[in-house]
Amino acid sequence: MPTTDPATEGRGSDATALLRAAALRVTAPRVAVIGVVRDHPHVDAGTVVGTTRERAGWISVQGVYDVLATLTDAGILRRVQPARSPARYEMELGDNHHHLACRTCGGLRDVPCPVGAAPCLAPGEAEGFVVDEAEVVFWGTCARCRDTAPH
Ligand SMILES: [Zn+2]
Ligand SMILES: [Zn+2]
Incomplete structure (x- = not known):
C-alpha cells in the first residue's frame, strides 16, 4: 500500500x-x-x-x-x-499573537506579538513563580464602532 x-x-x-x-x-x-x-x-x-x-x-x-x-x-x-x-477558537499558529477586543461589538482581531515568543511580558515581582505565557487582550473600541458611535 x-x-x-x-x-x-x-x-x-x-x-x-x-x-x-x-x-x-x-x-x-x-x-x-x-x-x-x-x-x-x-x-x-x-x-x-x-x-x-x-x-x-x-x-x-x-x-x-x-x-x-x-x-x-x-x-x-x-x-x-x-x-x-x-x-x-482559532488555529494554533504558535506565534503568541495577542488580541484587540472591542467593548462595543465584541469583535476580536489579531495583533502580532511584539516579541513573538512567550512569555513576552514579565511581572514586576514574580516571587519564584515561573511565568511561561502572558495572555494579552487590548480592550477598546474598533474603528467600525467608533465610526458609527453617536457624537
Ligand atoms: Zn466594535
Ligand atoms: Zn487570534
Whole structure:
C-alpha cells in the first residue's frame, strides 16, 4: 500500500495531517471542525456547531464541544476567552499573537506579538513563580464602532 497522500492541497488533507501529527484519530467531525475554525478565526462554539452541521451533517452540541476540547488539548486549536465573552477558537499558529477586543461589538482581531515568543511580558515581582505565557487582550473600541458611535 502506498503511504503517500496524493492530495497535498486543500483543507481536508491539512486537517488530516494536523490530526496525524498530534497522534489523534482522523474522524469526519474533527476534520470538519478544523475546517470551520480555519475559515472563521475567533469563532464561538455555537457558530462551530451550526457551520459544522451545514458542512458535515448532524452532530450533537456535546459532540462539537468534545471535539473542540480534544483539538485544543492537542495544540491544534487555541482557545481565547476575553472577559464576559464566550470562548472563541482559532488555529494554533504558535506565534503568541495577542488580541484587540472591542467593548462595543465584541469583535476580536489579531495583533502580532511584539516579541513573538512567550512569555513576552514579565511581572514586576514574580516571587519564584515561573511565568511561561502572558495572555494579552487590548480592550477598546474598533474603528467600525467608533465610526458609527453617536457624537
Ligand atoms: Zn466594535
Ligand atoms: Zn487570534
